Amino acid sequence: MPHGRGRPHRSTAATSRSTTSGSSRSPTGPAARRCGSAGSRSTRPCYAGSSATDPDALRGALSDAGRHPGSLELVGGIRGRFPDDRSTASIDEALEQVPPQLAAGYTAICFKPSMYTDDPHAVPELCRHVVESIRKM
Numbered sequence: 001m002p003h004g005r006g007r008p009h010r011s012t013a014a015t016s017r018s019t020t021s022g023s024s025r026s027p028t029g030p031a032a033r034r035c036g037s038a039g040s041r042s043t044r045p046c047y048a049g050s051s052a053t054d055p056d057a058l059r060g061a062l063s064d065a066g067r068h069p070g071s072l073e074l075v076g077g078i079r080g081r082f083p084d085d086r087s088t089a090s091i092d093e094a095l096e097q098v099p100p101q102l103a104a105g106y107t108a109i110c111f112k113p114s115m116y117t118d119d120p121h122a123v124p125e126l127c128r129h130v131v132e133s134i135r136k137m
Contacts, residue, residue, distance in 0.1 A: 055074055055105045055106070058072065059072070073107055073108060074105050074106040074107060074108070075106065075107075075108045075109075075110060076098070076101035076104075076106035076108070076109050076110070077109060077110040078094040078095060078097045078098060078110075078111045079094060079097070079115075080093070080094045080115040081094070082115075088115065088116050088117055089115045089116055090116075091129065091130065094111070094115075094116070095130065095133050095134070098133075098137060099137050102134075102137060109130075109134060111130060113126055113127065
């Protein structure tokens with residue numbers, strides 16, 4: 001039976017634990033997603049800030065094509081590290097990924113709250129914490 005985006009459901013301890021978004025924390029889940037097209041076997045991690053030169057190369061290509069690089073919004077993101085099969089990731093540890101992205105010109109940072117809390121009622125405070133933490137950087 002399909003689970004999520006066409007991925008087969010695996011009933012192991014690591015994947016059967018439900019979160020508010022319905023995703024799993026398995027090694028094949030969102031935290032392990034790789035760059036590339038659907039079905040790609042790319043081993044290059046897919047996350048913002050993977051290379052400090054990526055934004056510069058993109059800006060250069062836009063300029064070469066006669067487009068204004070300032071019209072492009074660079075959106076970064078953070079990924080959590082799960083210490084075990086049952087715990088949520090540390091938001092403060094994940095936020096350590098933000099300063100290099102800001103320095104590279106990223107102006108928006110995305111994150112998935114369910115990686116950092118299992119309590120839907122805690123999401124507003126979590127979001128306030130993220131916003132305030134990034135403002136102080």
